[in-house]
Amino acid sequence: MTENEYSLRFLNCELNYLSVTDGSAIFMQGDTAVIAGVYGPVESKLHKMFYNKANVEASFRPMKGPPSVNDRLMESYIKDVCEASLITSLYPASSISVNIQELEDCGGLLASVINASCLALINSGLAMKFIFAAVCCMIDKESENVIIDPNMKQLNNAKAAFTCVFDNLNKDIICCQTSGRFTEKELLKSIEMCRETVQTIFTFYRDIVTKYATAI
Amino acid sequence: MEAKAEKIVMPGDIIKDTQLLNKKQKIILGPGLRTDGETVYACKAGILKHRSNVFYVDNFQKRYIPSQGENVVGIVTQKAGDIYKVDIGASEQASLSYLAFEGSSKKNRPNIQIGDIVYAKLLVASKDMEPEIVCVDSFGKKGKLGVLSTNGMLFTCSLSLVRKILKPNCPLLRLLSDELKYELAVGINGKIWIKSKTSVEDTIAVANAILAAEYTVPSEFPQLCDSIMKSLVKLK
Incomplete structure (x- = not known):
């Protein structure tokens, strides 16, 4: 295994990018860029209210046009991951909404969207059990090699693509999205490789928070 | 970790x-x-x-989560029978009884209109209950609490900035008061009300100085105040 295969594309982020939201982040992974904004806890609508926990909502806006069926699926991934990490019982009868706007998709959009929403949640100061980070990987059609964090060009030659989300406690997997045809062995190997890479993103989060916390 | x-x-x-x-x-x-x-x-x-x-x-945080005993600045949004509803920036509006003012009684109601700004203390703040604020202390005296004058300016900032300028050793407000005359009410909920006795420009200058303090280290506050004062002189 060479060093290159475990490396991610260039990561870049700015926190508190939007003025109106309670927490926001603009996040770039390679050429894939997204903006995430978090509102919450705000007053919940009556029919969506839970008396013992906060209602978490996610909405995803693609670069152009209204959200499609696939975008709705993406929203459900974001919602479930955010709900798992937030301590929703601290904010009963309220609503927390996570809004994502796609700016550019050059591969690994779901991973970037999940990382951006984590940074926005960190910025919002909501209580969380753990933080999460997503890594995208794929299996090449010809060489059958696992490539970590592929770009659009590489993804066109993919036999299968995976996005795995991990927490920072024990690096347990909390969400996994797959596409294409693959064997169980290939999946487990890919997950293991993503797990080894994910520390880079957690270190990146810590660097960003350090940069902002020392400035205020 | x-x-x-x-x-x-x-x-x-x-x-x-x-x-x-x-x-x-x-x-x-x-x-x-x-x-x-x-x-x-x-x-x-x-x-x-x-x-x-x-x-x-x-x-760093922008959204306020109410906590008992904190002083907040809020806007009256509704009058409903015996209580006023006050927006303090939390997930729910706070309630303010008309009896929670100095010298008020059933016959002698305080004169409060919708849109007025109040400086109040949180009496009840729990995650499961509506927050309740009062404008009197436990002796029934108003102290610094109460309705704030309508010709001031209210603005919102992050909660960490409020905590920063309220630190006992923070020199910012003292430095500003050497140059300008102003009144201010700082709510821990990220709402700050300012009124300058002299002019509107002064009020805005104080507000700008506070907002600029967010990303300035305390040792650079004198320079910050100088630059604000210079731009104010130019304006006049």
Whole structure:
């Protein structure tokens, strides 16, 4: 295994990018860029209210046009991951909404969207059990090699693509999205490789928070 | 991941410092920390602070979560029978009884209109209940609390900025008062009301100085005040 295969594309982020939201982040992974904004806890609508926990909502806006069926699926991934990490019982009868706007998709959009929403949640100061980070990987059609964090060009030659989300406690997997045809062995190997890479993103989060916390 | 005091912590980090203290000593966990069994975890991202046996996380936040006994600035949005509804920037509007003013009685109601700004203290603040604010202390005196004059200016900022300028050793407000005459009410909920006795320009200058203080270290406050004063002189 060479060093290159475990490396991610260039990561870049700015926190508190939007003025109106309670927490926001603009996040770039390679050429894939997204903006995430978090509102919450705000007053919940009556029919969506839970008396013992906060209602978490996610909405995803693609670069152009209204959200499609696939975008709705993406929203459900974001919602479930955010709900798992937030301590929703601290904010009963309220609503927390996570809004994502796609700016550019050059591969690994779901991973970037999940990382951006984590940074926005960190910025919002909501209580969380753990933080999460997503890594995208794929299996090449010809060489059958696992490539970590592929770009659009590489993804066109993919036999299968995976996005795995991990927490920072024990690096347990909390969400996994797959596409294409693959064997169980290939999946487990890919997950293991993503797990080894994910520390880079957690270190990146810590660097960003350090940069902002020392400035205020 | 382990963390020590005055270090950056992330949600999910285990805090080991609390174990260093004497077992018999009580440890107080402030905002941003939680316990799970014997272990202490951070649940917010920020700087871990520690003063004798008190531990807390100083983090960036914009949304206010009410907490009992804090002084807040709010806007009256509704009059409903015996109570006023006040927007204090939390997830729910706070209620303010008309009897919670100095010298008020059933016959003698305070004169409060919708849109007025009040400086009040949180009497009840719990996650399951509507927050309740009062404009009197426990002796029935108003002190500094009450309705704020309508010709001031209200603006919103982050909660960490409010905590920064309210620190006892923060020189910003003192430096500004050397140059300008102003009144201000700082709510811990991130709402600040300012009124300058002299002119509107002065009011805006004070507001700009406070907003600019967010990303300025306290040692650079004199330069910040100088530059604000220079631009004010140019304006006049």
